[in-house]
Amino acid sequence: MNIDVKRIKGIIFDYGGTxxxxxxxxxxxxxxxxxxAGVAADKAEFREVYVYAERELARTLHIxxxxxxxxxxxxxxxxxxxxxxxxxxxxxxxxxxxxxxVADICYASAKASVEKARPVLEALSRRYPMxxxxxxxxxIETVLKDFNIDSYFKKIIxxxxxxxxxxxxxxxxxxxxxxxxxxxxxxxxxxxxxKDIEPAEKAGCQAIWLKGKGWTAEEDAAFHPNIVAxxxxxxxxxxxx
Numbered sequence: 094m095n096i097d098v099k100r101i102k103g104i105i106f107d108y109g110g111t112x113x114x115x116x117x118x119x120x121x122x123x124x125x126x127x128x129x130a131g132v133a134a135d136k137a138e139f140r141e142v143y144v145y146a147e148r149e150l151a152r153t154l155h156i157x158x159x160x161x162x163x164x165x166x167x168x169x170x171x172x173x174x175x176x177x178x179x180x181x182x183x184x185x186x187x188x189x190x191x192x193x194x195v196a197d198i199c200y201a202s203a204k205a206s207v208e209k210a211r212p213v214l215e216a217l218s219r220r221y222p223m224x225x226x227x228x229x230x231x232x233i234e235t236v237l238k239d240f241n242i243d244s245y246f247k248k249i250i251x252x253x254x255x256x257x258x259x260x261x262x263x264x265x266x267x268x269x270x271x272x273x274x275x276x277x278x279x280x281x282x283x284x285x286x287x288k289d290i291e292p293a294e295k296a297g298c299q300a301i302w303l304k305g306k307g308w309t310a311e312e313d314a315a316f317h318p319n320i321v322a323x324x325x326x327x328x329x330x331x332x333x334x
Contacts, residue, residue, distance in 0.1 A: 095318040096299050098331055101236070103216055103279045105265065108227040112210045113162075114202040116305030117285070121239065123173075126198035130191060132174070134182055142180070146172040154288040156230035161239040162203060165232065166196035173322035190253070207240045213324040215243045216332070225244035226268040226281075228259050230290070247271070259288040262296040269298065282327065286315050301327050 106112065114122050116146035120143050124308035127139060134142075146169055150156060155168050177183040183191075185243020216221060223248045227233055231253035248271040252258040256268060269276050275295030284303045293300040305321045307313045321327045 094301075094330055094332070096280065096301065100278055101221065101299065101331075102278040103269075103274045103280075104221045104223045105226050105272075105279055105281045106214075106223060106246070106269040107239065107281075107283040107285075108225055108229065108233060108236075109308045110305075111219060111289075111324075113206050113240075113280055114284070115209065115277075115307065116284045116303040118306055118308045120145055120308055121306040122199055122202055123170075123195070126195045126202070129198050130194045131196065132177075132191060132301055134177060138177065138180065138182055140175040141171045145176045146332055147195075150230060156232055158210040158232050159235060160230075160232045162236045163200045163239075165230065168191055170195045170199075184202050189258065207242060210324050211242065214242060215246045216328055218245045221280075222247050222272055224248045224250060224271045226250040226269045233260070234280050259285075260292040262292040265293045265298060278326070282324070286317060290317060292320075297322070303327070 110116065110119055111124065123143065124136065124139050149172050150169065154167055160168070171188060174183055174188045174192055178185040178188055184320065204245070223246050229251045231251065233249055233251045234243065250264060251265045252264065255264065257264040257267065265281060266276070269279050272279060277299065279298045281298045281300040282287065282295035282303060283293065283300065284305060286302060290300045290302045301319045301321055302317045303324060304322065315317060
């Protein structure tokens with residue numbers, strides 16, 4: 094792994110896909126939940142409505158600052174399933190009840206992933222100041238409090254609040270500034286090569302890619318010298334250096 098541990102003085106974490114899925118793209122988590130809940134759709138239909146919902150959430154203010162992660166998931170699933178119904182692939186009368194069912198499965202999955210990440214956050218926060226940098230909907234503080242991990246971060250840099258989104262390296266520089274460090278003294282953890290790792294490195298930071306199931310085959314096939322399969326693997330490396 095190409096990380097100079099001795100230079101690390103602070104850490105930036107991504108949230109979605111890093112702390113709440115263990116590296117998998119959220120589309121894979123939701124697709125798995127659809128199957129468990131019994132939503133009768135194929136993967137192509139799912140991906141179409143997933144993209145539609147993400148664009149709708151970016152276009153219209155559905156998520157409010159007080160919404161916790163379960164609230165967010167219910168809203169997102171309502172948008173996805175309503176769109177699936179409009180396409181003629183789902184019963185409109187079942188949208189609300191199925192949205193809650195799918196959200197329950199996704200929330201349980203996210204909670205389990207956060208609990209697996211907690212010992213890593215505990216260990217790293219004892220050694221380094223930490224900041225969270227996330228593309229999110231304006232409610233990330235509520236989400237972190239809901240999962241009881243907000244205290245690990247000295248500051249939160251959220252795209253909906255600061256007006257900068259990944260993959261713009263500027264959002265990572267805001268995290269570096271919040272830490273009061275030089276970019277090369279900061280280690281970034283993220284699950285996306287294009288949105289986390291590459292822009293973090295362009296900002297001058299070191300980076301570790303928590304690699305799970307990606308959105309594209311291209312990203313699944315991509316290589317980076319600093320790949321880990323779990324945050325605990327990364328922690329073992331840092332503690333062993």
